[in-house]
Amino acid sequence: MKLFASDYDGTYCKHTKQGKKAIVHNVNKTKEWRENGHIFAFCTGRAIGLMTQEIKSHGLEYDYIIGLNGGIIVDSQQNVLFQKTISNQIALDIIERIKVEKIPQYCITDGFNGYFTSKFNLTDFEWVLIIGLKWILRRFNLTEKQALENLVVQIAVKTKGHEEAIHFAKKINETFGEYVTAFPNLVHVDICAKGCSKATGVEFVANLTNIQEENVYCIGDSHNDVPMIEKYNGFTMIEAVEIIKEKSDYIVETVADAIDKIMSS
Numbered sequence: 001m002k003l004f005a006s007d008y009d010g011t012y013c014k015h016t017k018q019g020k021k022a023i024v025h026n027v028n029k030t031k032e033w034r035e036n037g038h039i040f041a042f043c044t045g046r047a048i049g050l051m052t053q054e055i056k057s058h059g060l061e062y063d064y065i066i067g068l069n070g071g072i073i074v075d076s077q078q079n080v081l082f083q084k085t086i087s088n089q090i091a092l093d094i095i096e097r098i099k100v101e102k103i104p105q106y107c108i109t110d111g112f113n114g115y116f117t118s119k120f121n122l123t124d125f126e127w128v129l130i131i132g133l134k135w136i137l138r139r140f141n142l143t144e145k146q147a148l149e150n151l152v153v154q155i156a157v158k159t160k161g162h163e164e165a166i167h168f169a170k171k172i173n174e175t176f177g178e179y180v181t182a183f184p185n186l187v188h189v190d191i192c193a194k195g196c197s198k199a200t201g202v203e204f205v206a207n208l209t210n211i212q213e214e215n216v217y218c219i220g221d222s223h224n225d226v227p228m229i230e231k232y233n234g235f236t237m238i239e240a241v242e243i244i245k246e247k248s249d250y251i252v253e254t255v256a257d258a259i260d261k262i263m264s265s
Contacts, residue, residue: 001037003211004259005066005202005228007220008044010186011237012255013054022254023058029256030061036263039063041205043198045156045183045190045224047109048074049140068154069183069224070201071192072111082204083111083153084193090179091152094172094191095144098157101168105158107140108147115147116140120158155191165189183224190224199227219258220244 006012013023030040041064042051048067054060064081066073073082086094091108098106105118142150159165165184172182172191182191198220206216218228219235221244229236229248235258236248245251252258 001039001209001211002215002217002262003039003041003202003206003209004033004262005041005043005198005205005216005218005232006255007198007222007225008042008046008051008054010221010239011219011225012042013058014237014239022256026255027059027061029259033259033263034061034063039205039209039211041066041202043070043201043218043220043225043228045069045154045185045188047111047114047154048072048078049109049112049114052078064205066198066201066205067111068109068196069190069192070196070198070204071153073201073204080111081208082201083151084196085110086152086155086180086191086193088148088152090176091155092148094155094176094180095148097172097175098155101171103157103159103168107156108144108152109140109154109156110147110151111153113142113147113150114140115142115144117144118158153192157189157191159187159189162187185222185224197227198225199231202228202232217258217262219252219255 012026034040040062042062043066051065063076071084074080104120107116108114159168165187169182169184169189179194180191181194182189216232218232221237221240226247234248235250235252236244238251238253
């Protein structure tokens with residue numbers, strides 16, 4: 001039995017016309033992978049609540065979701081198997097820093113619900129997503145105060161550019177590195193409890209399913225994917241930045257291609 005863990009945005013689901021076609025192929029190949037007795041996990045910076053929308057939209061198949069960069073792990077019935085939180089005081093201090101730095105968008109989440117605010121001009125799709133989450137699914141409908149008094153698993157921000165994201169992540173790690181780790185991800189920064197990463201999330205699932213390290217495969221396209229790509233048999237996307245490619249064992253066009261390569265080896 002083998003374990004395959006895939007990043008979602010930019011990897012399993014590329015937000016392009018071609019990517020929307022590829023996801024159908026990825027879903028079919030994931031189904032084949034699982035039918036052959038193997039384990040499939042999504043390993044994402046997203047909250048579980050945000051993955052729920054994607055599961056319904058695309059008919060995603062999976063055994064586990066490692067959400068919030070390893071901060072929360074659920075099974076296929078969305079039972080919580082693992083959750084690691086940031087202390088409420090540290091979370092409050094980070095939010096104050098976000099406001100000082102004038103970061104235009106951020107959210108606070110326990111993995112399912114939370115608070116979201118943005119000063120960006122959101123696309124029609126983003127508005128529909130937010131309305132759906134808040135008013136239909138009753139997700140991300142807390143006030144900032146409520147979210148900070150609740151369990152905080154991750155704080156995520158969106159900056160104005162990639163360099164700003166890297167710079168802000170560095171500041172957070174320098175100031176709060178004893179308590180949290182900030183992962184830059186394109187224009188986003190994901191901040192989770194110290195000791196959490198996609199690699200620790202994959203390790204949890206591998207241990208749970210008694211799968212040896214040599215039979216664990218991971219794929220991703222950004223900086224927050226590096227820990228799992230380095231630790232296990234690592235794949236990345238042809239569109240990934242060069243530093244990610246250098247740390248990967250294989251470069252592919254789609255997740256389906258990666259699964260094909262493993263199954264034929």
